[in-house]
Amino acid sequence: METKAKDVGILAVDIYFPPTCVQQAELEAYDGASKGKYAIGLGQDCLAFCTELEDVISMSLTVVTSLLEKYQIDPKMIGRLEVGTETVIDKSKSIKTWLMQIFEEHGNTDIEGVDSTNACYGGTAALFNCVNWVESNSWDGRYGLVVCTDSAVYAEGPARPTGGAAAIAMLIGPHAPIAFESKYRGTHMSHVYDFYKPNLASEYPVVDGKLSQTCYLMALDSCYKRFCAKYEKFEGKQFSISDADYFVFHSPYNKLVQKSFARLYFNDFMRNSSSVDKEAREKLEPFSSLSGNESYQSRDLEKVSQQVAKNLYDEKVQPATLVPKQVGNMYTASLYAAFASVLHDKHSTLVGQRIVMFSYGSGLSSSMFSLRIQDGQHPFSLSNIDNVMNVSGKLEARHVFPPEKFVETMKVMEHRYGAKDFVTAKDTSLLSPGTFYLTQVDSMYRRFYSRKGLNEKSSAVANGTLANGH
Numbered sequence: 001m002e003t004k005a006k007d008v009g010i011l012a013v014d015i016y017f018p019p020t021c022v023q024q025a026e027l028e029a030y031d032g033a034s035k036g037k038y039a040i041g042l043g044q045d046c047l048a049f050c051t052e053l054e055d056v057i058s059m060s061l062t063v064v065t066s067l068l069e070k071y072q073i074d075p076k077m078i079g080r081l082e083v084g085t086e087t088v089i090d091k092s093k094s095i096k097t098w099l100m101q102i103f104e105e106h107g108n109t110d111i112e113g114v115d116s117t118n119a120c121y122g123g124t125a126a127l128f129n130c131v132n133w134v135e136s137n138s139w140d141g142r143y144g145l146v147v148c149t150d151s152a153v154y155a156e157g158p159a160r161p162t163g164g165a166a167a168i169a170m171l172i173g174p175h176a177p178i179a180f181e182s183k184y185r186g187t188h189m190s191h192v193y194d195f196y197k198p199n200l201a202s203e204y205p206v207v208d209g210k211l212s213q214t215c216y217l218m219a220l221d222s223c224y225k226r227f228c229a230k231y232e233k234f235e236g237k238q239f240s241i242s243d244a245d246y247f248v249f250h251s252p253y254n255k256l257v258q259k260s261f262a263r264l265y266f267n268d269f270m271r272n273s274s275s276v277d278k279e280a281r282e283k284l285e286p287f288s289s290l291s292g293n294e295s296y297q298s299r300d301l302e303k304v305s306q307q308v309a310k311n312l313y314d315e316k317v318q319p320a321t322l323v324p325k326q327v328g329n330m331y332t333a334s335l336y337a338a339f340a341s342v343l344h345d346k347h348s349t350l351v352g353q354r355i356v357m358f359s360y361g362s363g364l365s366s367s368m369f370s371l372r373i374q375d376g377q378h379p380f381s382l383s384n385i386d387n388v389m390n391v392s393g394k395l396e397a398r399h400v401f402p403p404e405k406f407v408e409t410m411k412v413m414e415h416r417y418g419a420k421d422f423v424t425a426k427d428t429s430l431l432s433p434g435t436f437y438l439t440q441v442d443s444m445y446r447r448f449y450s451r452k453g454l455n456e457k458s459s460a461v462a463n464g465t466l467a468n469g470h
């Protein structure tokens with residue numbers, strides 16, 4: 001008799017973000033925004049960006065190679081590879097096919113999966129596909145590999161400080177330390193024009209920022225209700241915030257994450273849950289008769305619910321905010337970079353705990369799902385995952401550029417987007433050893449990459465400073 005794979009989930013994680021970044025406090029001064037608007041108003045510390053050497057393909061080559069090497073995974077053992085991205089380069093040609101180079105070298109071309117695209121949700125679609133595959137009859141016993149890779153860039157204006165860039169790779173299989181509670185999933189999908197990329201000549205999206213905030217919160221409410229209903233159906237008891245140890249949100253910018261958790265708390269209040277104490281109940285009571293639409297527009301509700309949820313936010317959400325605050329929005333990688341922050345900060349105390357994840361992609365697609373943490377066997381132990389990711393080391397080794405240099409880089413990248421027949425400067429001094437980088441795009445738009453040697457050192461340059469010393 002066939003046995004189904006048990007405890008399917010994430011066995012291993014690695015993360016990559018560019019070594020080049022700009023401080024939000026400096027950017028807001030440069031942009032002429034009021035002091036504190038980006039750093040406090042949006043809640044962001046720093047924004048990572050790709051220079052002409054890096055893009056979503058190079059970042060994904062870097063992170064996949066690094067994961068396979070550091071966890072010593074035989075490339076022949078990958079049976080499914082799924083990429084989540086919303087950064088379009090070759091349009092019909094998937095980034096997955098780029099990554100096949102790594103596996104072809106080892107004689108493995110028997111790998112299912114292509115790219116999934118819907119704004120910041122593509123990574124979650126890719127992850128669900130891989131988990132479902134391992135749980136299905138089609139599974140052949142090998143690992144799944146999920147890659148989320150994006151460069152989030154905006155035209156000059158209010159959305160620009162909500163950019164960022166990163167790639168994450170996650171190895172999927174049974175007996176995982178980070179196991180899916182597959183029965184508890186709530187999804188909400190709908191048609192809306194809150195953020196989209198209709199201009200194929202530009203990397204920048206068309207974005208209705210205010211609408212996207214409301215859509216995000218409405219999707220969150222809907223997913224939470226469905227998630228709770230599923231939990232209640234299977235467990236026979238009400239779900240509330242107290243049933244999870246951490247809540248991890250897709251993070252376009254930190255302020256929206258603060259608002260989102262407050263919204264879950266308000267949901268618990270409306271559902272008369274025991275997670276809301278008497279004092280908070282009294283403070284939220286005046287808002288109990290608001291209609292759904294009124295509640296999204298009420299600034300007072302936003303303020304009061306954030307205030308009463310503050311202690312729980314510090315406990316259950318704050319550990320997930322380090323990388324998103326330091327790197328910015330990473331689109332498909334954002335949610336998983338937030339998750340990586342929890343693994344980094346709390347890996348020694350996570351066993352037995354539940355983490356609830358909320359994924360949102362404009363347009364719109366959204367899901368809430370649950371992960372259960374258990375002990376993993378080396379190399380898939382939580383402490384080894386933290387070691388491999390080396391989040392603090394990577395953050396500290398970054399180079400802070402002045403805003404002028406960031407804006408100049410954005411201009412170069414605007415010209416390079418969709419261009420052909422150029423070579424890059426190939427100055428890899430800022431890249432860490434083992435990083436892939438773009439060398440050339442030829443007359444047929446074919447791209448060429450190299451890898452910086454593992455023994456080559458990285459160094460600072462004249463117009464950048466080490467983040468460590470900043």
Ligand SMILES: CC(C)(COP(=O)(O)OP(=O)(O)OC[C@H]1O[C@@H](n2cnc3c(N)ncnc32)[C@H](O)[C@@H]1OP(=O)(O)O)[C@@H](O)C(=O)NCCC(=O)NCCS
Nearest residue numbers: 034035036037040041042158159162209210212213216252
């Ligand atoms: C998010 C976005 C709409 C904000 O742009 P904006 O309209 O210029 O910004 P706001 O005027 O609303 O200011 C942002 C926040 O900073 C606060 N703020 C403004 N100036 C401030 C200052 N000097 N000090 C402290 N806070 C300040 C505002 O009060 C606001 O906070 P609030 O939402 O709690 O009220 C814009 O960055 C955007 O479009 N981003 C891309 C879309 C996106 O990420 N959407 C998320 C869903 S996927």
